[in-house]
Amino acid sequence: MISPEPERPANAASYLRIEGVVKRFAPGAAAAVDGVSLDIVAGEFFALLGPSGCGKTTLLRLLAGFETPDAGRILIDGVDMAGVPPYRRPVNMMFQSYALFPHMTAAENVGFGLRQDGLPKAEIAARVAAMLDLVKLGPLARRKPHQLSGGERQRVALARALAQEPKLVLLDEPLAALDRKLREETRFELVRIQQRVGVTFLMVTHDQEEAMSMASRIAVMSGGRIVQLGTPQQIYEEPASRFVADFIGAVNLFAGRVAGAAAGFLHVDSAEAGATLVVEHAPLPTGSEVAIAVRPEKITLAPDSMAPNRLAGRVRGAAYRGEASTYEIELAGGKLLRVTLPNTGRRTAGYATGQAVALAFAPAAAVVLP
């Protein structure tokens, strides 16, 4: 199943075009990047999302020019990048380790590329100051990297990648080295800076929450290929495969067999659920093997007795997470489900372990996966 091409700004030309790029690190070895094609529009915040080893970082390094593709083309602003060395590419990269020059101050790091471009001293100073202000590091301009905290180093790296005013910035796991709280704050900060500067961001990450909260479009990668491309909502609500459904957020999967179709609804016999489930979906041949995917927050507990897809189970465990609680519920057949309920009231009692509960999900809340 192919997800529909996500919406893009009207008549926006693609700034970065990747055509059938293949990269193998040894002849005969499995391809690290296996025929990736992608169009990225100017001004986008685009995320390459995938587990480690999926080829996302290799793809980024191919764009920066640190690796050469074995097949395919990379066009930046319409120019074929074949044979163009990294120092002549109109892109800048923010490295996962930041790769700040340890013998230079924050200001010298930010101004490194400008000095290389041979800009007049006064202009370099002005631009460095503007960049450091943008990332709120003005007072620390004369510190060396080892005198800065992790978050400050991250901002120096970002300022350095933006200083030469590239149209495309490549970000390799930009938040991975930060602690959790700082990471969440920095997400908004990065998006704010990207929108303010109006530059195209291409970010690589293995963190689905990060990708979804920051990017306007996401390409999910697995085994060197793009397995789904879409907006965060499309990726989450309409996963194209079990891999995507499972990788992006939590999901409950019911294996089953199509029993029939009627009026836009599909009836699926599922032994795991111990019931015939009803989902909103175009007709499929009777007897085909499918999986029904339901997100934990789309399941309700204690539904009314007439609700469709009503199942009975028992609470096996509960995790209070503050804004919501997650329950593990065992169905009669032994199948474990995850259900998330928002804690709307301050004194909501919740469900106790061992308690028998009924649960249900709407036919439109589930997705049918091949």
Next chain:
Amino acid sequence: MSAALRRRAVLALPYAWLVLFFLVPFLISLKISVAESVIGIPPYSALIDASGGSWRLDLSGESYHRLVTDDLYVVAYLNAIKFAGISTVFCLLLGYPLAYGIVRAPRRFRSLLLLLVILPFWTSFLIRVYAWIGLLKENGLINNALLTLGVIHQPLLLLNNAFAVYVGIVYSYLPFMVLPLYAQLEKLDPALLEAAADLGCRPWQAFLRVTLPLSMPGIAAGALLVFIPAVGEFVIPSLLGGPDTLMIGKVLWDEFFANHDWPMASAVAVAMLVLLLLPMGFIRRLLQGETA
């Protein structure tokens, strides 16, 4: 024994070593250097003269006076610094690419290449310097080979001159340059060079702006390890040098063993140590400025 005491005991060991084998001999040399040369055993006057019934400190500045007034010593010092300095530069020019090449070599070859750098140490230093005589002399290996090939028609004068001394010092001390440079370059994060390339540096520009400044501590360590022993070197100028390659180490040796003038030899040694402290202090200052 308490932890603090144990820690002090551990620290005491290197200090005891330094005091016993460095400070005490130095003080003895210092003491001898302010004595007068006499014929006898030991061949220098006593520091404290107790002959006239009262105790009298007997200090003589004669050796130091000669050190600064006699051209021989000044010339020998300057020569030593010149030979050591130029040799250090050549060691750096040869050693840097060597160390860089080893760092960049495939991992499985690296220890082999390092072993090859250290390999000459397995043969006696003296024998290796003698071997250079065999290579450089008038009917030596190099001259014979060049004559046979018809490149030259007269044997070249390769031995007993400054050239031979440079060859000897650079050859002997090259590993002391290569090893600290290797240790420094090995620490260099390859991502830094990628970052430099990403920001517009061609490879040679990245070398000048990133690799070279970051290898300064290794360069300084290597330069000191070559320069300091090379200044005091006497085997190489004795065996390979000629009349125009007088170095202070050889003067010291001659004062001690040929002239039996222990006070003069000690004065030369003390002055050499003081002179060597200057470049060390300078480089330390430089490196502290680098990391601050």
